[in-house]
Amino acid sequence: MAVHAHPDDESSKGAATYAYYLDRGVEVMVVSCTGGERGSVLNESLADRSWAERDMAGLRRIEMAAAQQAVGFEHRWLGYHDSGLPGEGEPLPTNAFAAIPVETSAAPLVRLMRRFKPQVLVTYDENGGYPHPDHIRCHEISMRAYEAAGDPEAYPDAGEPWEVSKVYYDRIMNPARFEAVFETLRSESPESPLLASFTEMREWMEKRERPVVTAQVPAGGFFEVRDAALRAHASQVAPDTPFFFWPNDMQRRAWPYEDFQLAASRVSPAIAGDDVESDLFAGIEDA
Numbered sequence: 001m002a003v004h005a006h007p008d009d010e011s012s013k014g015a016a017t018y019a020y021y022l023d024r025g026v027e028v029m030v031v032s033c034t035g036g037e038r039g040s041v042l043n044e045s046l047a048d049r050s051w052a053e054r055d056m057a058g059l060r061r062i063e064m065a066a067a068q069q070a071v072g073f074e075h076r077w078l079g080y081h082d083s084g085l086p087g088e089g090e091p092l093p094t095n096a097f098a099a100i101p102v103e104t105s106a107a108p109l110v111r112l113m114r115r116f117k118p119q120v121l122v123t124y125d126e127n128g129g130y131p132h133p134d135h136i137r138c139h140e141i142s143m144r145a146y147e148a149a150g151d152p153e154a155y156p157d158a159g160e161p162w163e164v165s166k167v168y169y170d171r172i173m174n175p176a177r178f179e180a181v182f183e184t185l186r187s188e189s190p191e192s193p194l195l196a197s198f199t200e201m202r203e204w205m206e207k208r209e210r211p212v213v214t215a216q217v218p219a220g221g222f223f224e225v226r227d228a229a230l231r232a233h234a235s236q237v238a239p240d241t242p243f244f245f246w247p248n249d250m251q252r253r254a255w256p257y258e259d260f261q262l263a264a265s266r267v268s269p270a271i272a273g274d275d276v277e278s279d280l281f282a283g284i285e286d287a
Contacts, residue, residue: 001029001118001164003109003142005097005134006036006082007064008236011071011229012244013129013170014122016219017258017280018073019226026281028073029116031109033138034097035077036060036236038084043238052235059235066232071225074116078108083133098133106141106148107158113149114159120280121146122260125169125211143167146264165267165284171213171259175205181246184254197242213259215277220256223248 002018004010010018010030018028037057041049051059068075080097092099113121123142128135148154150163182198189195219226230237230244237244260280267283 001031001113001116001120002122003031003033003138005033005124005128005132005138006039007032007060007067008036008039008230008233009135010073011067011226011233012237013172014258015067015071015226015229016222017122017217017260019071019222020217020219021280022072023222027116029112029118030068030073030075031078031112032064032075033078033105033141034080034082034134036082038082038093039236042236043234045238046235048234056235060233063233063235067229070228070232076112078105080105083137085132092133096133098137100137102137102140102144105137106144107155109141109145110149110155111158113145113164114162117162119165119284121164121167122170122280123167125261125263129170129173143264163266165265166262166280167264168215168260168280169211169263171211171261173208174211174213174259175208176210176213177255177257177259178205180254181251184250185246188250194242194246201243211259212261213276214262215260215280215282216257217260217280218256218278219258220248220252223251 002010002014004013010032018030022028035057039056039060041052046052048059064075080100081093081095083092083096083098086092097105121142124135124139126139128139146164146167150161152161178201185192186195227245227248231239269283271277271282
């Protein structure tokens with residue numbers, strides 16, 4: 001189970017991994033906490049711009065359905081309203097996801113966990129991956145649900161208790177990955193116009209902490225699936241943006257993984273020391 005703040009987050013942060021596991025017969029559920037209603041149009045060439053301006057919530061549901069079809073995972077909405085990104089000192093909108101108490105907003109996620117019975121949970125770290133209030137609240141309810149889902153005294157009306165074995169934080173927006181891709185592109189195609197875009201990314205990467213990575217899923221064979229899911233979110237992702245779209249064969253040579261960090265586990269470690277897992281389910285079969 002992967003829990004995300006908004007539709008499109010699941011495609012930029014894990015879609016190749018979900019496709020990798022689906023190909024191996026694993027059931028995958030993506031949970032979107034909000035509908036992304038307060039998102040802005042980030043694709044200036046969007047064909048449905050008038051639709052976005054009239055009904056962003058409806059358009060983003062259509063986009064999410066297309067991304068789901070591209071990858072093949074199960075999908076559920078928690079049903080909360082996008083908090084937007086208030087400026088410093090500005091209050092959260094009334095009834096926004098990040099304004100609702102964690103105990104309340106975790107309840108439907110606990111119910112989903114007890115029904116779907118995931119062994120592995122993927123979510124964001126305590127900073128949300130980046131400090132958007134919905135991403136931070138996504139982390140908070142995910143960890144609350146992880147602890148509560150197996151507790152028979154917590155949310156007693158939400159179904160039979162179920163303990164999730166492991167929790168991972170998404171580390172896919174890893175600066176090391178971007179640098180490896182850039183160096184490979186510069187070595188193989190020194191005249192590529194894509195190289196100029198990396199200069200613009202440097203400032204963004206320099207502001208990000210280098211994450212701890214404890215697992216690298218070898219999902220490179222599914223980068224095309226990831227890209228199809230990303231492009232389904234047309235209001236949010238321009239089809240030619242170099243932030244996401246680089247030659248996939250080159251990406252596979254440079255960094256054929258999606259990265260994660262083990263955050264919590266109820267099973268014995270499957271690896272020792274500084275070794276990196278290649279399977280998010282490592283150790284579970286021995287539990």
